[in-house]
Amino acid sequence: MPDSTAPQGAPSAPPTPPVPLTALLAREDLGLRLVAGVPESGGAEGVRIQWVHTSEMADPYPYLLGGELLLTAGVLLKDPEMYAARVVEAGGAAIGFGVAPVYDTVPDALVAACERRGLPLLEVPPQTPFTAIARAVWGLMAQARLREVRRVSEAQQGLANAAARPDPVPAVLQQLASRLGGWAVLLAPDGSALHVAGRAPSREAREALGRLARVVSPEPDDDEPADDTAAPPSRAAGAQAEPGAPAGTTRRPPSSATDTVGEAHLAAYALGGGQGLVLGVAAEGREPGGHTIAGVAVVLLSLLTAPHQGADASGRTAALVRLLLGGTPAEVVRDLGPGPWTVVHGTRPGQPDRIAASALGAALGSTLVDTDGETVRILLSGDRxxxxxxxxxxxVSAPATAAELGTADAAAARALRRAEATRVPLARQRDAGLGELVAPDEAAVHARTLLAPVADSPALAETLRVWLSLHGSWDRTAVALGVHRNTVRQRIARCAALLGVDLDDADVRMELWFALRYV
Incomplete structure (x- = not known):
């Protein structure tokens, strides 16, 4: 057949999910039987039907788009060998051969031809109309589409809930990895992994994912990988000069890129916000709706990692320039926002990175955020x-003027120490007591020395803490700890013996209380 009969262009697949051949064979009402052509790779489970087409042409090739279950009664079947070859050449998924009214059985020559080519050949019994097969395929597609919509909807809800958690970025990645049944990684512009979740793929797959990240990343990367989690390759796959474009211009990188390594399906997505971050995903195979789910995660991660513009950015930049050129804080702080000012110090389990710090600042309504890897400091304008x-x-400090920001910063630090000592989520500045005027490092050394005899027994130390906080009440302490009051008495007596102190002495109680705040 001349090439002029070949379909022009590669048609896109239909928007509905393909139907596995096994699902069609499982329909007992159709009575279909697989007589030849089970593919060596994946068997019948790997065959997907994208649509159904009926044709009695001697050569069906010009009328096929690929992925069809081709139904025929063999009216013009003259050369089974050529017929099977042309169906395979056109990308047909399978042949359904009706044994009536032209043939009583499927021709042996067609069975042999399909067997040689791995083209599935189905026997369609006389009582099964071709329209019934088409209707069954459309029904299975509708069911698959419903499952896909439900899967995407549930994933959207799960990702949204994850974005509202205290650690939104790791939570969203964990949810994404769980929904896709694979691995998710947030990559910095240099290719290093900021956060990972899920089961890591092979090293080959991670390296390929690094190459995809380089394709979509708008930022130039170093040639050497930051670690072996996702090694960035050469920049050759990144932005390139547009053909015919003026010298010095580059092509805008794609927003996403995909690849396959073995059984792993890989995808990389550039996040918005101008941070140069990339979301990498490695899943076992490609399930319907996976790209849509990843797209939802991209939107959420872009919002969570983007710098939130609470005040005018140009005003903040101008204030910083004046400060660097010799201006005083009192002179430049007016450009950052209306006073008064509040300073917030925050900590959390683990070390807060810049993304977690920005997320906390966004939750409190400020972009003026700093972190040293242990404590986050936030400056808030206005009385809130x-x-x-x-x-x-x-x-949290009390509202302060620009000239009092140094004092407010120290007050926020003392309030944070009090919150940690008393195990409350938030403490506000109050009039400084004697305990808050002690240097924290010196107080901690003294506290460890004083409480060393009970340090190896968390139960004793906690009982002493609660008992002192409840002013020596045996019953209230027992209720707070969920133990018998006699147990409280025994533990406090043991503390007094180990510490060698008289717990009836108010000075002793006060010193122990202060010491417990620093351990």
Missing amino acids: RIEPQPGWTLG
């Missing part, structure tokens, strides 16, 4: 009520 944030321990 600071509420506890899930997963964080916060210390």
Whole structure:
């Protein structure tokens, strides 16, 4: 057949999910029987039907798009060998051969031809109309589409809930990895992994994912990988000069790229916000709706990692320039926002990175955020009520003028220490007591030395803490700890013996209480 009969262009697949051949064979009402051509790779389970087409042409090739279950009664079947070859060449998924009214059985020559080519050949019994097969395929497609919509909907809800958690970025990645049954990684512009979740794929797959990240990343990367989690390759696959474009211009990188390594389906997505971050995903195979689910995660991660513009960015930049050129904080702080000012210090389990710090700042309504890897410091303009944030321990200063910001910063630090000592999520600045005027490092050394005899027994130390906080009440302490009052008495007596102190002495109680705040 001349090439002029070949279909022009590669048609896109239909929007509905394909139907596995096994699902069609499982329909007992159709009575279909697989007589030849089970593919060596994946068997019948790997055959997918995208649509149904009926044709009695001697050569069906010009009328096929690929992925069809081709139904025929063999009216013009003259050369079974050529017929099977042309169906395979056109990309047909399978042949359904009706044994009536032209043939009583499927021709042996067609069976042999399909067997040689791995083309599934189905026997269609006389009582099964071709329209019944088509209707069954459309019904199975509708069911698959419904499952896909339900899967995407449930994933959207799960990702949204994850984005509202105290650690939204790791939570969203964990949810995404769980929904896709694979691995998710947030990559920095240099290719290093900021957060990972799920079961890591092979090293080959991670390296391929690094190459995909380089394709979609708008930022130039170093040639050497930051670690072996996702090694960035050469920049050759990144932005390139547009053909015919003026010198010095480059092509805008794609927003996503995909690849396959073995059984792993890989995808990389550039996040918005101008941070140069990339979401990488490795899943076992490609399930319907997976790309849509990943797209939802991309939107959420872009919002969570983007710098939130609470105040005018140009005004903040101008204030910073004046400060670097010799201006005083009191002179430049007016450009950052209206006073008064509140300073917030925050900590959480683990080390807060810049993304977690920005997320806390966004939750409190400020972009003026700094972190040293242990404590996050946030500067808030205006008189506002600071509420506890899930997963964080916060210390909040009283409203202050620009000239008092240094004092407010120290007050927020003391409030944070008090919150940690008393195990509350938020503490506010109060009039400084004697305990808050002690240097924290010196107080901690003294506290460890004083409480060393009970340090190896968390139960004794906790009982002493609760008993002192409840002013020596045996019954209230027993209720708070969920133990018998006699147990409380025994533990406090043991503490007194180990520490060698008289717990009836108010000075002793006060010193122990202060010491417990620093351990």
